[in-house]
Amino acid sequence: MTDSGRSYHTIGDPAEVEAETESLRDRRAAITELGDALRTLVEQAAATEAPADELRRAAALVREATIPVGKQQRERGQMPTADDLLGGVRMYNPVCGSGSALAPPLLIELGAGGVTGSCTLGLAYEGPPMYAHGGVSALLLDQILGYATSASGHPGMTVRLDTEYRAPVPLQTELRLSAEVVNVDGRKVTARATIATAAEPDRELVVATGLFIALRADQAIRLFGTVLHPDASNPAVAHD
Numbered sequence: 001m002t003d004s005g006r007s008y009h010t011i012g013d014p015a016e017v018e019a020e021t022e023s024l025r026d027r028r029a030a031i032t033e034l035g036d037a038l039r040t041l042v043e044q045a046a047a048t049e050a051p052a053d054e055l056r057r058a059a060a061l062v063r064e065a066t067i068p069v070g071k072q073q074r075e076r077g078q079m080p081t082a083d084d085l086l087g088g089v090r091m092y093n094p095v096c097g098s099g100s101a102l103a104p105p106l107l108i109e110l111g112a113g114g115v116t117g118s119c120t121l122g123l124a125y126e127g128p129p130m131y132a133h134g135g136v137s138a139l140l141l142d143q144i145l146g147y148a149t150s151a152s153g154h155p156g157m158t159v160r161l162d163t164e165y166r167a168p169v170p171l172q173t174e175l176r177l178s179a180e181v182v183n184v185d186g187r188k189v190t191a192r193a194t195i196a197t198a199a200e201p202d203r204e205l206v207v208a209t210g211l212f213i214a215l216r217a218d219q220a221i222r223l224f225g226t227v228l229h230p231d232a233s234n235p236a237v238a239h240d
């Protein structure tokens with residue numbers, strides 16, 4: 001899990017904070033447990049050769065399992081209460097989030113001069129037979145480029161992503177990604193990222209250059225106003 005040890009920062013009675021911290025930890029662990037189960041389901045569903053009646057039985061079970069999950073849903077303008085946006089915890093990020101069924105998940109670490117990432121893509125990510133879909137490679141690269149820009153102190157949004165596919169990315173193979181900022185020009189930040197296999201880390205399979213723009217305050221408010229501003233009803237963005 002990305003963040004099981006992070007302390008949860010809020011205002012209030014220390015005993016209450018302690019209890020809340022424990023409950024947040026527990027909820028994040030449960031989100032990860034569900035994410036793991038969903039990823040297994042998605043992967044096995046993409047690889048299954050089971051007969052039609054078994055598939056229909058599985059579909060009915062999944063529909064049943066969806067009922068408790070659907071009971072309390074957030075809306076688009078609300079952060080997940082288990083997230084800590086400023087602390088970098090995004091439980092459902094579709095690339096790194098341990099709660100996301102879409103995420104491999106990509107594990108990212110800060111390194112000297114940049115960031116590195118690792119993941120293994122299953123058959124659910126297949127494009128050409130046996131290899132990753134090109135859009136999935138771009139997804140991973142966009143994410144790690146974003147991390148590299150944020151880690152360098154220049155967070156921004158992607159406005160351009162140039163992706164060069166030099167060789168197919170094999171599925172069911174441990175991958176290594178790396179990214180680093182190569183230029184900062186005012187609000188414009190350029191970063192470079194690569195995908196390789198763990199076995200041949202110097203052989204670049206996919207290379208991307210991303211241009212990121214740091215948002216002006218008015219742009220941030222226009223795009224994210226209600227989500228970014230501290231709101232007592234959303235403890236995930238409350239800070240003292």
Ligand SMILES: CCCCCCCC(=O)SCCNC(=O)CCNC(=O)[C@H](O)C(C)(C)COP(=O)(O)OP(=O)(O)OC[C@H]1O[C@@H](n2cnc3c(N)ncnc32)[C@H](O)[C@@H]1OP(=O)(O)O
Nearest residue numbers: 142143144146147150157158159160187188211213215219
């Ligand atoms: C840990 C974090 C992980 C995050 C990983 C994932 C990151 C993402 O996927 S972000 C989501 C995808 N990206 C988006 O949705 C962004 C969509 N774009 C926008 O909303 C806007 O372009 C926005 C708000 C970023 C910038 O606004 P915009 O009006 O375009 O630019 P503006 O602020 O006026 O200009 C800044 C500079 O950037 C330049 N610029 C803007 N877009 C581009 C572009 N596509 N190509 C080249 N230059 C550009 C402008 O020309 C300007 O340059 P200069 O200062 O030399 O005149």
